[in-house]
Amino acid sequence: MSILIISKQKNTKLLVNALRKKIRNTPIYVYPEDTPKEIVEYVLCWKAEKDILQNFPNLKAIQSLGAGVEHIFDTQNISQKIPVARIVDPQLSEDMWEFLLAITLNHIKNLPLYHSQQVKQEWQQHAYKTIKSTTVSILGLGKIGSFVAGNFGALGFPTQGWSTSKKEIKFVKSYFGESGLIKMLQNTDVLINLLPLTNSTKGILNKKNLIQLKKGAFLINVGRGAHLLEKDLLKLLDAGYLSAAALDVFNQEPLPPDHPFWKHPKIRITPHNASLTNIETALEQIVENYHRMKKNQPLLNQVSHKKGY
Amino acid sequence: MSILIISKQKNTKLLVNALRKKIRNTPIYVYPEDTPKEIVEYVLCWKAEKDILQNFPNLKAIQSLGAGVEHIFDTQNISQKIPVARIVDPQLSEDMWEFLLAITLNHIKNLPLYHSQQVKQEWQQHAYKTIKSTTVSILGLGKIGSFVAGNFGALGFPTQGWSTSKKEIKFVKSYFGESGLIKMLQNTDVLINLLPLTNSTKGILNKKNLIQLKKGAFLINVGRGAHLLEKDLLKLLDAGYLSAAALDVFNQEPLPPDHPFWKHPKIRITPHNASLTNIETALEQIVENYHRMKKNQPLLNQVSHKKGY
Secondary structure (H helix, E strand, O other), X not given: OEEEEEEOOXXXXXXXXXXXXXXXXXXXXXOOOOOOHHHEEXXXXXXXXXXXXXXXXXXXXXXXXXXXXXXHHOOXXXXXXXXXXXXXXXXXXXXXXXXXXXXXXXXXXXXHHHHHHHHOOOOOOOOOOOHHHOOEEEEOOOHXXXXXXXXXXXXXXXXXXXXXXXXXXXXXXXXXXXXXXXXHHHOOOEEEEOOOOOOOOOOOEOHHHHOOOOOOEEEEEOOOHHHEOHHHHHHHHHOOOEEEEEEOOOOOOOOOXXXXXXXXXXXXXXXOOOOOOOHHHXXXXXXXXXXXXXXXXXXXXXXXXXXXX | OXXXXXXXXXXXXXXXXXXXXXXXXXXXXXXXXXXXXHHEEEEEEEOOOOOHHHHOOOOOEEEEOOOOOHHHHOOOOOOOOOOEEOOOOHHHHHHHHHHHHHHHHHXXXXXXXXXXXXXXXXXXXXXXXXXXXXXEEEEOOOHHHHHHXXXXXXXXXXXXXXXXXXXXXXXXXEEEHHHHHHHHHOOOOEEEEOOOOOOOOOOOEOHHXXXXXXXXXXXXXXXXXXXXXXXXXXXXXXXXXXXXXXXXXXXXXXXXXXOOOOOOOOEEEOOOOOOOOOHHHHHHHHHHHHHHHHOOOOOOOEOOOOOOO
16 A cells, blocks of 8 residues: 655645654655555545546545645545545644734734835824724634634624534624624624635625625635635725725635736735644644554544535 | 813814813813913823923922823923822723734734735745744833733733832733843843833833844834834844834834834834823813812822832
């Protein structure tokens, strides 16, 4: 048997070296190097080319190299019999929370505005919003979303969250369903998208929904690029419905140089950097799942083929 | 008797109108309008001209219109018999904390760097620091400093504070004295100055002290402009000892257009906007102190002539 790593974007050098120290009796190949197809049983995968996994007839398990798995389900035709796992990094939740708090405070304390004033040597005070006067709403109350929402609430932000079902999270008002979504959006100053990408969440950040937000609301997208209808966002920003948007994820990454987002004065771009998977944490889970695969046990952080997350 | 308002910078129109509704039987003058000097007993003051208060022989109390009083002690020769009070706004502490958290997270999550990359359409990830790996030190543990330090600590930042005497604040390691200062600085990633301006704190942000900070530390000055030796800061930034500085207060405000701080790539300027006194809160304390003055009672939030705060 062997392990194959297929990763389009992530730098896998550190990972491969570390993995070879932990798993000594199994060959580890890195795509596209020449690999005997029949012996590949465990694939570690990040944004592989379409249908590439069909080339490995004896595949027994697929491990995503990050928190997301939609890059697998969207491009590969996988038998329900092959388990798929994702990385769950507890530090990822903490990092995501810190990043989202930074982006939110940055906005309500007008720091981008002061930066643009500094360029013009302009001294002008502006009223700021406070934590207690800023209602934050989180789309998606999975592991990371629940953690983030609970933290915003505990710090004093009026906090709401939307999910497929009702959730009990301290300091967080829970909404669900289509009517719950509209109700929540209508009382939102800062909307944070942390949904997984599925058929039913794709394009959820569209004009119909975003126009429900309080006038001058602020959008933060740290889910996936495909959650957002880019043209709808541009229209709402230009018409003043939204005051600004902070985007960490995009349909195409890196964001192409000629994309209109780069130069838009109300759009703040970060390069998919909200939280970066810690290599030690990833390594532990990959090694554990290698052993579980060999023993035909359920994987750690295995996802549902049906739900897609 | 009468009340006189002397304010160089603050817009007093709203205050005067509100005050006239609360104190109906005493004339309220606004400098420089013609005022019978003998009847002035209560002065509300913000950055008055030098020695102007000597013109009022029957002055019984001085109320600063903000949290600081050094603008009074530095420019006026006041008998120890005349009590001086400042405004203590509980929301000011909360606002200051939120501003300092915004500025700190903004820095450790590289948001200014991503902004400058966006201008160049550059997609490049950078490692970020986390809350638990960022040691924050607060200079000054008065009302606002203690509150801010306790909050940084509670959120998970390793937090230290320096003051004239040892303080007991949950989550905060307390330092005092000259040797305590050096010890604290040597283990500091983010230094926040919240000291009052006195003879012994003037110029405390100098090369000798700042060079003790951990290499690449970040300085935030929300105390007073005169705490900082500007040339020392520029030298330390240019030599790479400090990674950046966020300044909200300056020797001269507004900061003159030709000042080198405006264009320095490692300096972030905000226009003395960290926390703005709430007019309702100020009004209440001013009215209360007016009544106390009339009854010869100690003032609310009275300061020490000797200490200067």
